[in-house]
Amino acid sequence: MANVFVSTFPFCRSDKVAIEHLLKNGHNVNVNPLGRKMKPNEVLEHANDFDALIAGTEDLTPLVENTSQLKLISRVGVGLDSVPLDLCIKKSIAVAYTPDAVSPAVSELTIGLMVDLMRQVSFADREIRKGQWTRPYGNRIGNTNIGILGFGRIGKRVASHLLGFLPKEILVCDVLDKTTEIEAIQNLSQELFTLNAKLGKNWNQTIIRQVGLDDLVENSDILTIHVPLLENTKNLINFDLMQKMKPTSFLINTARGGIVNEEDLFEILKSKKISGAALDVFEEEPYFGSLKDFENVILTQHMGSCSNDCRADMEREAAEEVVRFFKGEPLLSKVV
Template identity: 70%
Template sequence: MANVFVSTFPFCRTSKVALDLLESNGHKVTVNPLGRKMKPEEVASHAKDFDALIAGTEDLTELVTKTNHLKIISRVGVGLDSVPLDLCKEKGIAVAYTPDAVSPAVSELAVCLIVDGMRKVSYADLEIRKGEWTRPYGERIGGATIGIVGFGRIGKRVASHLLGYLPKEILVCDLMDQTEAIASLSGLAHSIKNVNDTLGKNWSSTSIKQVSFETLLKNSDAITLHVPLTTQTRNLLDHSKFSLMKPKAVLVNTARGEIVNEKDLFEYLKSAPLGCAAMDVFEEEPYHGPLCELQNVILTQHMGSCSNDCREDMEREAAENVVGFWKEEKIERVV
């Protein structure tokens, strides 16, 4: 059986299902002893002599370069930007992930952050803690335009959650033609309108359409990012893009920190005090950067996946990938 190293943090915090699955199948498991996200050199040092790795978002390039033992990497999550796929292929290391389990939790957090940013919930909390009480006014999702950048598993879920708020329109930006998905969601939007009509509310159904990135930036009251980190999406949002946004726009990032240029975001939000950003992910984590100085930024701890049920599902699926690999079974979630 395999020696398995778990680098992701946390792991089996509230449920031991994944750990029990590995051990009941005869695998020896060593869990990240540092109690935090591991640095690349730490992963390489701790895991280079193991047969299997269950990983989070740690950069695995140094590990894959050095190891002569590793047979499989199983990602707890969906993003693969931290895994050197070409090098893994060259060295015969299988890579698997858990693309579906994370979607419910991340999509719900994204909607929560949109509401928080638009209604100034966290800002009001900060005021009370300073002894202030201005009762700040905000904006509703109802009647607003919401932009979704990236319309994959999570982006589609965000759109479906938003429909109940009755936004004026949802603008979608994606490399793929999303006509079919938009048609399906438009049917759901019309059904929601019919329900409200029976309650005496004469509201229009939400319009959903696919547009260019620039059109989305110029017209959205809130923008939420759901694209993978690639060479094309790194620094996708920089000074030139912030300048296109509405002065009061809310930007939500639950995808990857490097998609937003943090230095440019800091300068933009200093000069646009009515705007707001909600950041769940950062270039370097844990985050201790200058965005902490601003009151119009909501900062969370890369916790998009951190609901008890989704974490259990993600960890269990990552463990299933390892167990299935060693049993020489077909792995459904292999990359």
């Protein structure tokens, strides 16, 4: 039997299977009592005497530095920038994560933000609430160039979702050679093109190709970010890079706060060097910064994973790793 603290918020909001699994296997469970994302010292204060931690994106460094009790961190999600892995190795703290469950929800939200930005859906909603009615014009995803920075689990899903919208090109930028993955999605595009031709629809086929970062930024009508927050991606999207974007382009970040320099983005938007942005993640959360003053910016509450099914899967998988660990069984998604 282990004492388990859950720092992530929310947890088991719509499905109780994760906590039920822990309790059924004899573990004591305490859940984040604050009703919000915990700050680093709050995690330390609440979780210091526990055997296992089910964590979200909270910074776990103070806890790992000070704990003598913790044996396992089980991440609800995929990003590991908040977990001091080297220190975990040094202190023999095992780390697991849930890399697959989050992908469907984040990729679908990304597509929704693309449509919202280009068609000014949120802007129109705000106008109606103010008693205004201008019927703003926008653009379709079709016949545009979509840039995807990072072609892992989520980036690939975004690309596959986009095929039905018939963009002109999907531009992929990744530090790895993604030829195999691109060929697979290009084959899907070819199948869709062939099907449409049989139906008498003379629609163009989407081209997918891998490009460098400058090419991606300069030629994308929408640039969507799907890379982890690492030392080499911190502030990667800065003023110098963003000013290379088209003035008609949009920026979307559903990956991690800190990849986009928010102060630089403010200046880019203020000088109207791009047409708008959508951010689901921020360097400091909850977010209260100045980007909320722009009408052409959509801000959401780090809710990329927050579909009922994906969230339940993530929580269940994290809880299952805790149960496996204390039964002495191998972890399915072990990081260290």
